[in-house]
Amino acid sequence: MTDHVLVERPETYPGVQVIRFNRPDKKNAITREMYAKMTNALTVAGSDAAIRATAFLGTEGCFSAGNDMNDFLAFAMGGSMGREVLDFLRALASATKPVVSGVDGLAIGIGTTIHLHCDLTVASARSVFKTPFVDLALVPEAASSLLAPRLMGHQRAFALLAAGEPLEAAEALQAGLIWKIVGENAVEEETLSVAGRLAKKPSEALRIARDLIRGERNDVLARIDKEAEHFAAQLKSAEARAAFEAFMRR
Template sequence: MSDQIRTEIAEGVCTVRFTRPEKKNALTREMYAGLAEAIERTEADDSIRCLLITGSEDVFCAGNDIADFRSRPAESGPRPSRRVYQGLARLDKPVVAAVQGLAIGIGFTMLLHADLVYAAPEARFRMPFVDLGVVPELGSSLLVPWIVGRHRAAELMFLGEFFDAAAAERLGFVNRIIPQAELLPNAMATARALARKPVESLRATKRLLRPDQPKLLARMEEELEIFAERLASAETQAIMAKVLKPKA
């Protein structure tokens, strides 16, 4: 497990913390692997009843680490990122998220798979996929319109602008806004309360609440295929090179 992501299990809750605040918790391959392991353990371990995902200091997750993303070698077997995608989409135990600050790209789209999302007033959200020359992932091209409607989804995804916690709550991405100092304690209390609920009833209710899973998984595969095509394109490579170019 990477030291940039920490996992703790207590009182029926598996808590995952991104601990790379100096890089705004941007995800590396090792961090994906750590998150995948936590999701898979939550699924397999009957003593774990709930997954809690949070960031550190004043940031949740600013998306992929682009330098790491471009330098990842070809891998045999399931990629850690794919394990995270599939794990979140298939997990039938409740997921709670506590968002301290920035939630960008994958840092935002993973929240779409949480059942309860709490955010600090300072939290800011963004889907910059078009600006980076790629397409939405993690089923977000299906889930965002499902939550907010097609026109609002197009505005959020085409323009890729930041929106604040109040807007996220109004649009239905966030359950409640909680002061920063109280955010994690409240999220943890909720996760522990869920861990005490009747297990099978909670799982069945979650399955009923979320959208058609085969359709969601198929859309995720479609997104990944187009994402890979876009990533290899000259347009996207030029954008990535510009993002990584050292500032004078």
């Protein structure tokens, strides 16, 4: 059975843990099992002194298409977002060590909002960021309704999260969602390189600096929970079921 999330510690980048999406045939759509494995990796990173930075990577041409639609349908039947999803979002928001990401190509839904929790994101020029939450009769998640307006202002955040307008890489750079644009063949190398540089820095000084820059996390965790409540309510709605069924008929 193929492992759809690979957790690696590359020897060439000591102190770096890589969480790599590995489901290219499904555009790296994330299942509950994948969420659980990522949560475990983040938990290990928090307690293992040998891990000093974590890097998220996708595959060539696709970071992630977001949540797996079959899981979404199961969530709709159960009327909740799913424990694995919430556990991951809380672990990501609570990470105490640097988190970076590298994007090449599609970044949809959580494939976009995850970067709001990353300290540095590298992307290729062909990357596209999009959140079709409202198109699926759902609401934003991952505290994106709090973090995106803080980062890019109301109108850009509304266009991204509510109107479902895509952000090209250059627009994402201007909006502050990503740090740097590189060639598509350089995304992984640059992402791991910056993670490696962070891993070499004095850990306590870096932790304090990161905490000061990021600010209080309690409001982020509270927003994750509030969004999840609205998400669960919408999952039960007739408009969400109709949207899912229409999507699956495509």
